[in-house]
Amino acid sequence: MSSLDTQTRGRTSRGRLRALDAYLCHAERELLSRRDGPWARAVFVDVGFGEHPWTTLESAEAFRALQPELTVVGVELDAERALAARAHADAKTHFRQGGFELPLGDDEPVRLLRAMNLLRQGPPERVPEVHRTLGRYLLPSGLLVEGSADPTGAILTAHLLRRAPEADAPLVREALLFHTDFSHGFAPLLFRDWLPRDLRRRVRPGEPVHAFFAEWGAAWEAARVSGHTAPPDAFHEAASRLAARTGDVEADAWLLARGYLVWRPREGISP
Ligand SMILES: C[S@@+](CC[C@H](N)C(=O)[O-])C[C@H]1O[C@@H](n2cnc3c(N)ncnc32)[C@H](O)[C@@H]1O
Known part of the structure; x- marks a missing residue:
């Protein structure tokens, strides 16, 4: 465990990140499906999947509609959760114990990294370093998605951070994604309590x-x-x-x- 990693509760729910999957399939089709050069081996990593690997498995299903060979790696700080999730592993779906220093092999470059609902506790000041640490694993033009959702996924926000094409360039804080399914009605301030950790007090x-x-x-x-x-x-x-x-x-x-x-x-x- 590095100094950036902190234990958190593992709450998750089925379907919580479905809307994010749908967004990514729509807006990041090429990122999810390309297979040129190192992209042939490039994986999707879900960091901090929680007490059950439901959201990882749902994303695997959604993304494989675009890229049937996609390898998916679920990473979880909590050893028991990581071990229990292995019951759902197969040749293309792996569950590993680890933190922000990701347990990946040299032959596993990353196309997409998701870290949802991990940083809700803890100081906002650590967020840039978490982004930098995770960003190092991305292929040039790979994407880090980091944000928060309410317990059912009715309200969701996420940073979209892109690794620039130049080697060793920092991540670009490209955009902020907002989504609601309208089950709580709608007003823009509905999103304020669910902003990514570093923006909530801003x-x-x-x-x-x-x-x-x-x-x-x-x-x-x-x-x-x-x-x-x-x-x-x-x-x-x-x-x-x-x-x-x-x-x-x-x-x-x-x-x-x-x-x-x-x-x-x-x-x-x-x-
Ligand atoms: C609230 S759950 C979120 C589950 C799922 N991502 C979701 O959005 O529903 C957060 C999980 O992230 C794990 N976690 C927290 N920090 C982590 C880290 N640095 N690396 C890997 N997992 C982490 C916790 O152990 C916990 O199980």
């Missing part, structure tokens, strides 16, 4: 994430005033207005119709 004046929520809130109010009152409709209309006004929000129809908003400021998500 929704305050002077911070870019605060300015973003203010703009989103104003677009949402304007959408409702103009008759878009049902939560999915208000979400769609507000995001479309925001995309048209700022250019920092993706206007992809598939995303907006399904409760996904991707905030991709030109300057990246500030650390």
